[in-house]
């Protein structure tokens with residue numbers, strides 16, 4: 232069995248669906264993981280946001296950033312991608328991530344000036360990831 236499955240090769244926000252609900256609890260009172268709640272919050276918040284028409288929101292189990300839950304990965308061709316974490320699965324966190332994603336979509340190479348960062352993503356960047364076929368020079 233392959234671990235990989237086809238996905239979109241355009242701009243995408245990949246959400247870890249299995250992240251913990253909290254430091255104490257893996258799931259909420261309905262038995263749903265925090266990552267699955269984060270995916271719901273992100274898809275709900277993105278629904279009527281026409282800045283995000285090009286952004287596909289997908290989920291997968293475990294981005295290997297488990298200790299810094301909840302985690303997401305923003306990626307796209309020709310743009311520096313990012314893994315972000317340490318989010319609570321809330322609509323406020325989803326809004327901040329999507330506002331950042333909208334600015335990232337507008338950027339040439341995935342570099343959003345710090346003055347444009349929503350407050351809610353500051354302190355949540357884990358790693359930057361060069362796009363396929365490229366590295367970053369500075």
Ligand code: FES
Pocket residue numbers: 247248249250251266292293294295296297298300302
């Ligand atoms: S369970 Fe979310 S990164 Fe591992």
